[in-house]
Amino acid sequence: MGKTANTSVRDLLFGDLWDYAPAPESRDHLTIHERYGHFIDGKFVEGEDHFPSINPATEEQLFEVASADEATVDLAVKAARKAYDKVWGKMPGSERAKYLYRIARMIQEKARALAVAESLDGGKPIKESRDVDIPLAAAHFFYYAGWADKLEYALPGASPSPIGVAGQIIPWNFPLLMAAWKIAPALAAGNTIVIKPAETTPLTAMMLAEIIQEADLPPGVVNIVNGAGQTGAAIVNHPDIDKIAFTGSTDVGKIIQRALAGSRKKLTLELGGKGANIIFDDASLDQAVEGIINGIFFNQGHVCCAGSRLLVQENIADELMHKLRHRVSTLIVGDPLDKNTDVGAINSREQLLRIQELVAAGKDEGAQIFQPSSPLPEKGFFFKPTVFTEVTPSHRIAREEIFGPVLSVLTFRTPEEAIEKANNTPYGLACGVWTDKGSRLFRVANALKCGIVWGNTYNRFDPTSPFGGYKESGFGREGGLHGLLPYLEVR
Amino acid sequence: MAKSTPTRLRVLKTFKLYIGGAFPRTESGRFLQEHNPKGQLVANFCRASRKDLRNSVVAARKAQPGWAGRTPFNRAQILYRMAEVLESRRESFESALAERAGIKSADAQAEVDAAIDRLVWYAGWADKFVQIMGTTNPVASPHFNITSPEPTGVVTAFAPRSAPLLGLITAIAPVIVSGNALVLVVENEHPSIAIDLAEVFHCSDLPGGVVNILTGLREELVPHAAKHMDIDAIATFDATDEERRLIALEAAESVKRVHNFESPAKHDWAQASAQSPYNILPFVEFKTAWHPIESGAAMGAKY
Numbered sequence: 133m134g135k136t137a138n139t140s141v142r143d144l145l146f147g148d149l150w151d152y153a154p155a156p157e158s159r160d161h162l163t164i165h166e167r168y169g170h171f172i173d174g175k176f177v178e179g180e181d182h183f184p185s186i187n188p189a190t191e192e193q194l195f196e197v198a199s200a201d202e203a204t205v206d207l208a209v210k211a212a213r214k215a216y217d218k219v220w221g222k223m224p225g226s227e228r229a230k231y232l233y234r235i236a237r238m239i240q241e242k243a244r245a246l247a248v249a250e251s252l253d254g255g256k257p258i259k260e261s262r263d264v265d266i267p268l269a270a271a272h273f274f275y276y277a278g279w280a281d282k283l284e285y286a287l288p289g290a291s292p293s294p295i296g297v298a299g300q301i302i303p304w305n306f307p308l309l310m311a312a313w314k315i316a317p318a319l320a321a322g323n324t325i326v327i328k329p330a331e332t333t334p335l336t337a338m339m340l341a342e343i344i345q346e347a348d349l350p351p352g353v354v355n356i357v358n359g360a361g362q363t364g365a366a367i368v369n370h371p372d373i374d375k376i377a378f379t380g381s382t383d384v385g386k387i388i389q390r391a392l393a394g395s396r397k398k399l400t401l402e403l404g405g406k407g408a409n410i411i412f413d414d415a416s417l418d419q420a421v422e423g424i425i426n427g428i429f430f431n432q433g434h435v436c437c438a439g440s441r442l443l444v445q446e447n448i449a450d451e452l453m454h455k456l457r458h459r460v461s462t463l464i465v466g467d468p469l470d471k472n473t474d475v476g477a478i479n480s481r482e483q484l485l486r487i488q489e490l491v492a493a494g495k496d497e498g499a500q501i502f503q504p505s506s507p508l509p510e511k512g513f514f515f516k517p518t519v520f521t522e523v524t525p526s527h528r529i530a531r532e533e534i535f536g537p538v539l540s541v542l543t544f545r546t547p548e549e550a551i552e553k554a555n556n557t558p559y560g561l562a563c564g565v566w567t568d569k570g571s572r573l574f575r576v577a578n579a580l581k582c583g584i585v586w587g588n589t590y591n592r593f594d595p596t597s598p599f600g601g602y603k604e605s606g607f608g609r610e611g612g613l614h615g616l617l618p619y620l621e622v623r
Numbered sequence: 624m625a626k627s628t629p630t631r632l633r634v635l636k637t638f639k640l641y642i643g644g645a646f647p648r649t650e651s652g653r654f655l656q657e658h659n660p661k662g663q664l665v666a667n668f669c670r671a672s673r674k675d676l677r678n679s680v681v682a683a684r685k686a687q688p689g690w691a692g693r694t695p696f697n698r699a700q701i702l703y704r705m706a707e708v709l710e711s712r713r714e715s716f717e718s719a720l721a722e723r724a725g726i727k728s729a730d731a732q733a734e735v736d737a738a739i740d741r742l743v744w745y746a747g748w749a750d751k752f753v754q755i756m757g758t759t760n761p762v763a764s765p766h767f768n769i770t771s772p773e774p775t776g777v778v779t780a781f782a783p784r785s786a787p788l789l790g791l792i793t794a795i796a797p798v799i800v801s802g803n804a805l806v807l808v809v810e811n812e813h814p815s816i817a818i819d820l821a822e823v824f825h826c827s828d829l830p831g832g833v834v835n836i837l838t839g840l841r842e843e844l845v846p847h848a849a850k851h852m853d854i855d856a857i858a859t860f861d862a863t864d865e866e867r868r869l870i871a872l873e874a875a876e877s878v879k880r881v882h883n884f885e886s887p888a889k890h891d892w893a894q895a896s897a898q899s900p901y902n903i904l905p906f907v908e909f910k911t912a913w914h915p916i917e918s919g920a921a922m923g924a925k926y
Contacts, residue, residue, distance in 0.1 A: 271763065287901070288755065289899075289900075290901055382878070385878065386875045386876065386878065387875075389871065389874065389875035389878065390871070390872050390875040392871060393867070393868045393869075393870075393871035393872040393875075394864060394867060394868030394871065394872075401878065403878070558877075573914070577910075577912050582910070583908065583909065583910055583911065584910070584911050584912075584913070585910065585911070585912040585913070586912075586913050587912060587913060587914040587915075588914060588915055589766065589913055589914070589915050592762070592764065592766060592913050594760065594762035594763055594764065594766075594768070596760040596761055596762055596763075596768070597760045597762055597768050597770070597911055597913070598758075598760070598770050598909055598911050599911070600909070602775075602908045602910075603855075603877075603878065604877065604878045605878075606878060607878070607880050607908075609909050612758060612760055612770060612911075613758050614758070614770060614909050617904070622901045622904075623896075623899075623901075
């Protein structure tokens, strides 16, 4: 692939003659408590073993949060069981629906505060939390609210019934959105919940707890316990939980699948990915470049369905890479609260180290690295948008999920080779296909072993659209009609 | 052994395995014995080994893309053809159920009836469950969005311990109707009937390798199936807690899908409640595809 892309024409880059003035979103309407505990049986409790939660963009402490032990998890499960038996499991679907509609509306009412909280706590650009995370979270509640009294129409002939108490464990990359993905379908189906937010991003979940309280949701229907892996293990291993839903890494997913061995708990897993974004030579290259950027740099690449492997047809590789490097150079990396920021902070030091390790491995294994020259903020966890070329399928950066703003570029000559390379991974979450030819798009989409295929687009999400993986990317679907299935007994 | 008339010695059948559309003996050379309820020997049959299982998975993997690539209409016709051929050999199965399993004649007839009818019922789902289980998703953006089921791939099923014919059909049909390939492990009182059934499949236009049948011991084969990295899903009937534990423990390494069915009570096997399109679901993956819709405004449209 051409390292000497066309440089004879001078590129006009935003920011090479002047800088954007800072445009920070104000945070004065957001109240963050010094300390967060848990939300159990409709009440906020102080909790135990508090640890600091930091702003990844400044490394300053935002608040302290509790870490639930087995006894606390047990209280939460008891509250959920009681609420299921006495209230929620018996409530008509039409009444459950109205609670969910209420929650959806209150998320919309508090959207600005939630967006600021999400960016402060997790490091994602405010334009993404404002335009994607929070509106989609509200939309998920709104969508599933309508299912609560229509379940018999969702699954013809199935006489669906709820499962009971669901234990849910969610990741740090889309904190409120993942909470909505888990909570909304479970409640619509008539289950009660014990949910654990990620330990680095509990803030919006605790704000959701306030909304749930204000919405007068019966106590115990949703219980939120904070903590890290040990708290998660206490949920997974609790004998009175009927179903576990986990979103996170494939490694932890496998641990959970093993942990449930011998129990009768139901399980759904939404795990990692190594998505291929395939660009054929007839694709609209300018649109494809935007799709590639969105595919890998959206949310700093902290996206399980990220298009982290770019497969480019060989005859257009030079031209595409020239356009792509140019576009990457215009990305603004910095303050997540700044409305012009494209790439925010890496979620945690731990994740930054993981990205650095894999990027070093990419260099060691002989791939060529490209990073824009603009400097990074001095404080906080940041990583430059990175594009590796001359990557082979055996490189670690082509096989392992990096979960950061790092793209690995490979080439292909024929559709067969593209399909083969795209499927050559234990993962199977999402792929992109860019071509102007409809029949080729359908053929390749059919042949890809993954749960989502984005044709001439990438990283689109919607509450009506099922999401989930093939192979080691997990099983079960979230979103859409299919998102109800994991929360219903079907006869 | 089976009855002979005074003047003629009856020819007995050697019950072998069914792998990749062929009937090999177990590579291990081992055998087990099947008896009728009176305790009389009715057959020697193969005790399949780990190697037989691995060979079956290779055959299934090879056959699966072609089977999934058949049109649903064609898969429906082939399942229906299996029913036709079973119907044409029904007396043979009735007498096998009666002679080997000691099932009363009327009950044997009823089991064969139900087995044929169940095949016909699932045959009809081949080109319909996609319509019932697939969706068009009205996303809040200018995109066309559909969700459709696809077969998971290679499935290993541990057959019911009862209903020596109908139990097999109940296990096989919902797995293969969507385009999966199957390795069926049979341990019950009368596994010879499974090999008779393989002969039906063999002349029903079912491509070799789509259904592979191993007779043997679950205890021996469960751990190997659970660990096998090229099996995508495992189905069990009547699994013990220990079997469930073992399978879940090992299946995690490749994130296998595991679905445990309970057999119905003896008299419910033939009931409609023992068949369901929802039994197809554990062995499919849902794929969602998005595509932008061109903006009318950008094209200068007036609508």
